[in-house]
Amino acid sequence: MSKKILLIGGSHGIGNAIVQQMHSGNELYVASRENENLPDGVTHISFDALNDTLDTSQLPESLDGFVYCPGSINLKPFKMLKQEHFEDDMNINFFAMLKVTRQVLPLLTKEGTSSMVYFSTVAVGKGMPFHTSVAAAKGAIEGFAKALAAEYAPTIRINVIAPSLVDTPLAGRLLNNDAKKEKMGEMHPLKRVGTAEDIAQVASFLLEQNNGWITGQVIGVDGGKSTLNMG
Numbered sequence: 001m002s003k004k005i006l007l008i009g010g011s012h013g014i015g016n017a018i019v020q021q022m023h024s025g026n027e028l029y030v031a032s033r034e035n036e037n038l039p040d041g042v043t044h045i046s047f048d049a050l051n052d053t054l055d056t057s058q059l060p061e062s063l064d065g066f067v068y069c070p071g072s073i074n075l076k077p078f079k080m081l082k083q084e085h086f087e088d089d090m091n092i093n094f095f096a097m098l099k100v101t102r103q104v105l106p107l108l109t110k111e112g113t114s115s116m117v118y119f120s121t122v123a124v125g126k127g128m129p130f131h132t133s134v135a136a137a138k139g140a141i142e143g144f145a146k147a148l149a150a151e152y153a154p155t156i157r158i159n160v161i162a163p164s165l166v167d168t169p170l171a172g173r174l175l176n177n178d179a180k181k182e183k184m185g186e187m188h189p190l191k192r193v194g195t196a197e198d199i200a201q202v203a204s205f206l207l208e209q210n211n212g213w214i215t216g217q218v219i220g221v222d223g224g225k226s227t228l229n230m231g
Contacts, residue, residue, distance in 0.1 A: 002026055004060050005207060006107075008049060008100055009069035011037050013168035014119070017200035018067060022207065029059055031100075049096040054103050063107045065207040067117045068097045072137070073170055075130040086133050093137035094144070101148075110155045115207045118145050119199075120162040122222040138162075142218050149216035157215040159206050164222035166194040189224030 003026045009015040010030035016037050019028055023039045030038055031047035031054055038044055045058050049070045072089050074081075097118065108114040120138040123131035142160055149158035165184055167175050175181050175193060185192040202221050205211050220226045 001209075003064040003207065003209075004062065005029070005065035005067070006031065006059060006063050006104060007067045007069060008032070008047070008054075008097075010042075010067075011035060013069070013170055014163075014166065014196045014199045014203070015067070015069035017196035018069075018203050021197075021200050021204050027060070049100065050092060054100055056103055056107065059107060061107070062109045063104065064109055064113060064209075065115050065117075066101075066104050066108065067203060067207070068100060069119065070096065071119055071170065072134060073174070074133050075174075076133070077130055078132045081133050086136065089133045089137040090140065093134070094140045097141065098144070105152075105156075108156050112154050113209050113212070114156045115209075115212075116145075116148075116156060116158045117203050117206050118158075118160045120160045120218060122162055122164040122220060122226045124162060125218070125220070126226050146216050146218075153215055157206075157212065159214060159216070160218045161199060161202055161206075162218050162220050162222065162226070163194055163199050164188060164225045166196060166199060168196050187225070188222070189228040189230050192223065194221065194223060 005026055006029045007015050009032050010019045011032045011034045023042055028042045030042055031045040033048050035044040045055060047054055070092055072092050074089055118141050120142050123135040124139045124142055145158050145160045165171055181193060199221055
């Protein structure tokens with residue numbers, strides 16, 4: 001059955017991989033600054049998560065799915081992070097998401113078929129150096145999503161995906177050559193970094209109603225990094 005799904009940020013990285021996997025047979029709406037890389041038939045809404053209010057008049061009367069993709073990777077020693085760094089990470093990861101969520105919730109169907117997907121990071125559940133700012137912001141998402149899932153059950157399912165390092169434009173400076181990719185991959189039990197498609201597969205799974213007995217979960221898609229110690 002065709003679904004109506006809104007993605008905030010879908011022209012690059014994980015968001016675009018979700019679009020590529022789900023556009024066939026579904027009605028997709030992508031709110032982002034750019035409209036490149038979008039397949040034919042996907043509706044683009046010009047939107048900057050930090051500065052704009054989403055124009056819901058361009059959306060259908062009801063939605064079956066919602067995905068918030070924008071995020072940040074700000075890896076620095078705590079002593080080098082200023083107050084504004086923490087505020088910037090909270091703004092893009094949490095407060096901008098919160099603003100859009102308020103607008104979208106009334107559009108989600110109330111028949112127990114709607115699904116919302118947010119993104120966290122492996123660094124929330126596994127203490128990692130240089131991640132204080134991004135882990136704090138993503139940790140806020142995890143707590144918020146679990147509470148919201150409890151509040152809106154059983155009509156709306158809400159889950160979080162917590163990846164490790166994924167080869168996307170957002171992580172470009174960390175993975176900008178083969179040597180870096182190999183080194184970062186060796187830090188994972190599965191000996192590679194993630195791909196946007198790895199994460200999109202799980203997001204697509206959570207958006208499907210036939211996987212409808214999952215809510216309030218933080219799902220690690222991280223090459224085993226969060227749970228396996230390979231010595």
